[in-house]
Amino acid sequence: MLRLFSVLIAAGLFLACLTGYVLENYTVQQRTYGGAGEHLRGAQPPYPAGGMDNIFWFLQVSDIHISRFVDPQRAPDFQKFCTETIDVIKPEIVLVTGDLTDAKERNRIGSRQYEIEWQTYQTILKKSKVLEKTKWIDIKGNHDTFNIPSLESVNNYYSSAIAHLCGHLHTLGGFMPVLHSRHERGTLELELADWMDNRRYRVLVFDHDLFSFVDLKFDKWPVVVITNPKSALYSSPAHEPLGKIKHSTHIRVLAFSPAQVTSVLIKIDGVTMGSAVHIKGPLHTLPWRAKDYSTGMHYIEVRAQDKAGRTTIIGHKFTMEEVRLLPFDIMASFILRSSHYMTLRVIFILVLLANILVIIAFRYLTRPQLKESPGFFALVNFSFHVFSKTNILYYPVLLFTCYIAVGPWFIGEIVDGHFGACFVFGVVVDGHFLEGSLTFLIGILQLTFFNIPLICYLCWCLLLRCRGAYFRSHIKYTGWSCSVPMHISMLGLLGWQVYACYLLQKTYGTAAFFLSPVRTWSVILALVLVYKAWNLNNSAIRTFKADMKNCPYS
Incomplete structure (x- = not known):
């Protein structure tokens, strides 16, 4: 009985230590990071307004897994992405963050590099002329290095890389469709779901140095990104001039679609603000009084519709107070940060x-x-x-x-x-x-x-x-x-x-x-x-x- 009691005490202490560690490092409590205007550029112009200036957007796609054996629709869909999607969104840069090819044998057990998979990938880039439309940056993943002992290997069909981002975790078998978190110093960790099975990609935007993004399903239109006011969940006070939001004069929305976008309706806290005006390209703006929302947490919702009758509704919370960072899912934080x-x-x-x-x-x-x-x-x-x-x-x-x-x-x-x-x-x-x-x-x-x-x-x-x-x-x-x-x-x-x-x-x-x-x-x-x-x-x-x-x- 004494031995059993000792084991229970030891197990209890271990669980207490583990619980304390998890709560300390992956807390679900809101954290405060000073005032929204503390960033050096937070109170400096230019501020988000009604013009097509100081805005930049690009795309990310990950884990394409071009395969000679499975999912024959994977490559044609990717070619359609490189033509239609790229033509509509017109990104400055496209980041392809690893696992360009599948490199798995027919039985899905063994691994080897198949030149035909790399030829398919290169052929798609050439046929779509995507390299002439944007800057294309692709990065090797673990599947792209299977069975390659060195860069000089005859099996190395890859050229070079100048960046490193990875969506490697896919969606963990569908159990974690969203894998986002934030590190202690405010840096976001944003895993992108795979193209292979889920046909996912991401649009990322810097609008007056404020970062916004949206994860999307291929061939779903319109694509909508609210860039001002930006999401409180994805705020990074140490890296963004969040004070620009309270000095802004316009709500800013990017809306992309192969068909003409006919309306962009904006609501805040359930109250209709009106329809945004098309400025140029995908940018739509609506004048607002930012000071009316200077306290508390608020919710903005945008409903965009195109000429083909397709509708997209998105929204997020925002604030202009002292930045109360919203918590991410504790399991996602544990997976990404452990x-x-x-x-x-x-x-x-x-x-x-x-x-x-x-x-x-x-x-x-x-x-x-x-x-x-x-x-x-x-x-x-x-x-x-x-x-x-x-x-x-x-x-x-x-x-x-x-x-x-x-x-x-x-x-x-x-x-x-x-x-x-x-x-x-x-x-x-x-x-x-x-x-x-x-x-x-x-x-x-x-x-x-x-x-x-x-x-x-x-x-x-x-x-x-x-x-x-x-x-x-x-x-x-x-x-x-x-x-x-x-x-x-x-x-x-x-x-x-x-x-x-x-x-x-x-x-x-x-x-x-x-x-x-x-x-x-x-x-x-x-x-x-x-x-x-x-x-x-x-x-x-x-x-x-x-x-x-x-x-x-x-």
């Missing part, structure tokens, strides 16, 4: 230590004396003692668990023509060390869904052996309702590991399949250990069988 590498490494170490320390502790703890009709937890405790004190099972499992942390998981062709070794902490190839990140996640899964269930299954087998059962006769001690789920779980466990071996072979070749202690060899190890558990010599567990002799199994 050091996931460090988090995964810590979790891996904790799971590893839990695996090792538990079986070592049971080995050196005194064997419990079973009382008549022992309960479930007493039997579980007893079975772990049997396992930890049975050398032929204890040492292989302990050494294999330690090996996961220090030894190479596999040796194979990491990149075509270049052999290397993969460890939990990184990859060594051609004398170069590449620090690991997702390898820690794979290590966590290996320990959690292979090592731990295997130990539990072996403990169950040993418990039955202590009752005098063998594999062919154990049903009479447990019944079908218990034995069948246990064996199916074990088969599922081995099946999952075999499938991991298959993925390893498809990804890194036959050599990696045969030279993989953590994958291929672990399947053999598990089968051997299970066989040993069911066929263990009675002399190895004689003392435990004696303890169980007079205890009804329940």
Whole structure:
């Protein structure tokens, strides 16, 4: 009981520390960053007015994933984007932030560079003449560097890059369609959803040094961006002259559409302000008295309609008071701002230590004396003692668990023509060390869904052996309702590991399949250990069988 109480206290302290850390770094409370006019240029003209001056807009698109095998509509849609969308919006710059091509094999397991995917991408740029219409800046992503050992590689079909932005996270499988946050010093972190599956892109605007943007679905018109007053949620007092808003004379809206924009209706706090006047290009403005909204938080809504009858309604909160920064979603902030590498490494170490320390502790703890009709937890405790004190099972499992942390998981062709070794902490190839990140996640899964269930299954087998059962006769001690789920779980466990071996072979070749202690060899190890558990010599567990002799199994 004392040990259980100590564990609960330790777990409570850990959860308290974790909660304090999350609340400190990803708070949902509003934060105050001084007055709106504190920026050096906040009170300096020019101010947002009714003219087409001091405004600049550009586009971002990410994770295009041009593929030769899947989604044949992806490339034609992207070509349409490069012609119609670019022609309508007329951005000064287009940023393509990574993963231009898919570089995945037909089975979606292996990775390689396909020249035809790069040719398709280049052909779209040439046919659409987009390079003649705007400045086009594309950046390599992780898919664009699959299987490329160096910039000089014959598989490197990319030219160069001068910027780095990334929408790499997509939408996390649809669970996080919006991934936006703000860092401690006010810098925004704005992940863009992918083009690959979601056909998303972004329009970004600097209007009198005030930053605004909108994330959009391809081929949805009209496109509307409210540039003044700008959104309070995306305000950055340290980087923007927010004081210009209260000195402005006009509400400013950009409205883009292939058809003529016929109306731009503006409301503030539910009150209709009127229709904005078209100035030039996409700019529409409406005079306003900014001082009427100098206190409190307000909501502006814009309804734009084009000649084709399509309508877009957007809105946001704004304020001209001392800047009360609105909170972002706490989960999005955690995902974007956390050091996931460090988090995964810590979790891996904790799971590893839990695996090792538990079986070592049971080995050196005194064997419990079973009382008549022992309960479930007493039997579980007893079975772990049997396992930890049975050398032929204890040492292989302990050494294999330690090996996961220090030894190479596999040796194979990491990149075509270049052999290397993969460890939990990184990859060594051609004398170069590449620090690991997702390898820690794979290590966590290996320990959690292979090592731990295997130990539990072996403990169950040993418990039955202590009752005098063998594999062919154990049903009479447990019944079908218990034995069948246990064996199916074990088969599922081995099946999952075999499938991991298959993925390893498809990804890194036959050599990696045969030279993989953590994958291929672990399947053999598990089968051997299970066989040993069911066929263990009675002399190895004689003392435990004696303890169980007079205890009804329940």
